[in-house]
Amino acid sequence: MKTIIKNIMLCVILCTMVACDSWLDTTPPSQVPEEDQFDDEFGFRQALIGCYIGMADVDLYGKQLTWYSTEMQSGQYTIHSQAYVYAMGTYQYTAQRALSMLNSVWQKAYNVIANVNNALKFIDKRQGVLDPASYRMIKGELLAIRAMLHFDMMRLYGYGNLAGRTDKSTKPTVPYVTDYDKEMTPQLSYDQTIELIVKDLTDALGLLDDEPITGKHPADYYDALNDDGFFSDRTFRLNYFAVKALLARVYMWEGSDASIASARQEASDVIREGERLGLYQWVTTDLVSTDPIHSTEHITSLNIPAFTDRLTDYYLYNFLEGTAYEAIKLSEDNLLNIYQETGSGENADYRREKLFFRNSNGYYTPLKLAQDRSSGYLKLNRMPLIRLPEMYLIVAESYLRGANIDLTEAVSYLKTLRENRSNYIDISGYTRDELLTCLMNEYRREFLCEGVSFFYFKRIGAADIPNSTIVMSDEKYLWPYPAIEREMGRVQ
Numbered sequence: 001m002k003t004i005i006k007n008i009m010l011c012v013i014l015c016t017m018v019a020c021d022s023w024l025d026t027t028p029p030s031q032v033p034e035e036d037q038f039d040d041e042f043g044f045r046q047a048l049i050g051c052y053i054g055m056a057d058v059d060l061y062g063k064q065l066t067w068y069s070t071e072m073q074s075g076q077y078t079i080h081s082q083a084y085v086y087a088m089g090t091y092q093y094t095a096q097r098a099l100s101m102l103n104s105v106w107q108k109a110y111n112v113i114a115n116v117n118n119a120l121k122f123i124d125k126r127q128g129v130l131d132p133a134s135y136r137m138i139k140g141e142l143l144a145i146r147a148m149l150h151f152d153m154m155r156l157y158g159y160g161n162l163a164g165r166t167d168k169s170t171k172p173t174v175p176y177v178t179d180y181d182k183e184m185t186p187q188l189s190y191d192q193t194i195e196l197i198v199k200d201l202t203d204a205l206g207l208l209d210d211e212p213i214t215g216k217h218p219a220d221y222y223d224a225l226n227d228d229g230f231f232s233d234r235t236f237r238l239n240y241f242a243v244k245a246l247l248a249r250v251y252m253w254e255g256s257d258a259s260i261a262s263a264r265q266e267a268s269d270v271i272r273e274g275e276r277l278g279l280y281q282w283v284t285t286d287l288v289s290t291d292p293i294h295s296t297e298h299i300t301s302l303n304i305p306a307f308t309d310r311l312t313d314y315y316l317y318n319f320l321e322g323t324a325y326e327a328i329k330l331s332e333d334n335l336l337n338i339y340q341e342t343g344s345g346e347n348a349d350y351r352r353e354k355l356f357f358r359n360s361n362g363y364y365t366p367l368k369l370a371q372d373r374s375s376g377y378l379k380l381n382r383m384p385l386i387r388l389p390e391m392y393l394i395v396a397e398s399y400l401r402g403a404n405i406d407l408t409e410a411v412s413y414l415k416t417l418r419e420n421r422s423n424y425i426d427i428s429g430y431t432r433d434e435l436l437t438c439l440m441n442e443y444r445r446e447f448l449c450e451g452v453s454f455f456y457f458k459r460i461g462a463a464d465i466p467n468s469t470i471v472m473s474d475e476k477y478l479w480p481y482p483a484i485e486r487e488m489g490r491v492q
Contacts, residue, residue, distance in 0.1 A: 038122040041130045044138050045230055047119040051145050052237070054112040056302045056383070059104040063310065065152060066383055067328075067369060069101060070451035075468030076334060076444065078363065082325040091476040103482040106157070109149050110177065116146045117180040131225055133210075140207030144238035147200035148246055150176050154193060155253065156479045157492070161461025162190060163255025172491050187491060194254050201247050208240040215277050235298050241270050241279070242300035245386045248394050253459055260402035267391040267398075270299065280388045282420040285350045292355060292368050297388040307381040308371045315369060318360050328449075329363035330356070334467045338444050342423050349423040351445050368449045389446050392417045393439060400436055410435050417442060440466075 037043045056062040064070070072079055072089035079089040087095035093102065123130070123139050130138070158173040159165065172187035176196045179185070188196070210216045213234040222231040238246075244266045251263035274280045281296040288294075295301075304310065316327045330338075335356065342349035356364040371380045396413035399406040411428050414435065418425070427438055443456045444466065457465050458477045465472060481492050 038119070038126055039129065041134055044119060044123060044130060044134070047115065048138050048141055051112050051115055051119075051142070052302065054108065054115065055145070055149075056304045057108050058310070059101070059108040060112070061302055061383060061385060062304050062307075064101060064105055065156075066385075066451040067311075067449045068314075068451075069105075070156075070454045071449060072328075074444070074451075074453040074457065075465035075470075076330060076338065076448065076453070078329055078331050078334070080325045080327070084326065091470065093480050099483075102479055103484075105479075106153070106482050106485070109153050113146055113149050113177050114180060116142050116149075117178060120146075121180050133222065134225060134230075136207045137211050137231070140204040140211070140240075140243075141238050143200045143204040143207070144243050144246065146178075147197045147204070147250075148238065150174065150193070150200075151197050151246070151250055151253075154190075154197075155455055155458070157481060158190065158478070159474060160253075160458035160477050161255075162253060162459075164461055165190075175490075184488065194250065197250055198247065201243050201250065204238075204243045205240065205247075208243060211240055213239045213241060213277075213279065214273075235300055236303050238300055241274060242386060244270050245299050245391060248391065249386075252394055252397070255459070257403040260398050261404065264395050264398035267394040270391045271388070271395070274299075274388065282388075284420070285354070285422050288350055288354045292370055293382055293384065294368075294387060295382055295384075298382070298384045299386040299388060299391075301382050301384045304381050304383050307369075307383065311369055311371075315365055315367075317357050317365055319365075321361050321363075327363075327365070329359070329365055332362055332364065335364050337467055338441070338448075340441075341425055342445070343425055347422060347424050349418075349421050349445070351421050351448075355448075366449050384450060387450075389417050389442075390452065393442055393446075396435075397439055400432055400439065405432065407432060407435060410439075414438060414442065417446070421445075 037047065054060070058064065069085060069088045071077075072085045073091070077089070079086050083089075084097055087093070087098035088101060092098060120139070120142050123135065123142070127135055153174045159171070162168055165171075168190040170189055173190050173193050175185040175187050176193050177185045178196075208214075211234065212222055212231055225231060235242075248263045248266040248270070251259040251266065280299070283291050283294045283296055313326050314328045316324050319327045319329075335352070339349055339352040342352060355367045357367055358364055369383075371382075392413045396410045396417075398404075399410035399413075407430075411430070414427060418427075427435065430438060440456070440462075443453050447453050457472070463472050470476065478492070481490050486492075
């Protein structure tokens with residue numbers, strides 16, 4: 001992967017921000033002509049890796065949609081009033097700093113989508129220049145990227161709690177763009193948009209079903225195509241199991257009984273096949289100090305060069321409260337609230353014991369994203385997008401909601417996660433409501449610094465977020481469209 005990134009950096013201009021719909025008429029003067037870009041396999045490889053580089057941008061999964069804005073909206077942190085993220089963390093979307101971020105996220109996401117669509121426009125026309133294995137993998141990943149970005153735009157700029165809404169079939173949501181042109185894409189309903197997301201992900205699965213991570217071919221099957229590492233370390237890409245995990249997320253977001261059952265199936269497949277193939281290993285208490293990011297549990301993640309430098313101003317140790325406005329920190333009360341009922345002594349949940357630094361001013365700095373090269377950490381420059389524990393929580397939740405309630409099964413999956421975090425408190429006698437609270441708390445504990453908890457609260461339509469004094473509502477959860485989109489007639 002590092003070799004690919006070095007090779008591709010000179011070609012990042014291929015993914016220079018060319019906005020979708022309202023921004024499509026801006027053409028970078030240095031853009032390589034399409035007929036030259038896609039005249040061989042290397043051009044398609046460049047385009048795909050360029051899309052991943054775009055996803056790692058600070059306005060997308062390299063910051064705002066993971067450890068910054070969405071994470072600060074989860075209610076876990078003490079945010080200084082002078083911090084840049086304060087407006088987003090307090091849902092004040094009309095503040096200038098919030099508006100700037102909201103516009104940038106929308107634009108960058110649709111930029112990447114535009115580049116995906118441009119590559120897809122040519123990949124079938126010029127299939128003959130690609131090795132069949134490369135064609136399947138590149139096209140499958142492009143479709144998965146398009147689905148993931150549209151899904152997250154819908155999760156952010158659309159409504160949550162879809163299971164409790166009666167207007168999903170008529171209410172419009174974010175535009176699902178599948179063409180690379182200047183025509184304005186019409187908005188579709190939530191039901192229609194979810195169908196398109198599922199179709200892209202299902203098509204991607206069909207293309208990726210024999211890629212390296214599935215183990216369907218011998219280890220050396222791709223050697224002739226892998227001289228530059230393009231087929232290596234598939235957890236840095238939207239691989240086959242990452243697509244199944246995304247499908248599980250989508251089905252849970254839709255929330256109907258049928259979708260919850262489908263989510264259980266997809267998540268269970270990832271768990272079962274991941275175990276059979278030895279793809280993922282739980283990070284234990286003795287390993288977490290050298291792998292705080294839990295890299296061996298990653299289903300998919302992004303490689304972000306100089307990631308430590310990007311985090312420097314936020315994850316500070318022994319900071320001075322009066323000057324470190326951007327410091328990401330938890331109060332002791334908040335920390336104890338998150339980790340209530342997590343054991344003590346030898347049975348203490350290691351996430352509390354190992355993944356925080358107590359500052360001299362009494363605040364706690366999360367250590368999960370710490371990537372100190374001098375400390376022998378296993379993985380650097382890595383931001384997880386989906387990890388194995390989420391699959392366990394999805395399966396557990398599927399037995400607590402929907403048409404097939406089974407508390408015993410829910411407890412089984414929750415216990416597996418908790419015991420792999422050295423939390424052995426017995427939950428076998430919990431009621432359904434108590435298990436739902438347990439599930440919520442596991443989202444809060446497990447995904448600190450990853451931006452996942454906010455989406456969970458929005459998905460279930462939580463009016464109260466623990467540790468927050470703000471009463472949540474559609475207006476708080478809903479990121480507003482950029483002004484230019486509203487002026488063009490977009491309906492939210």
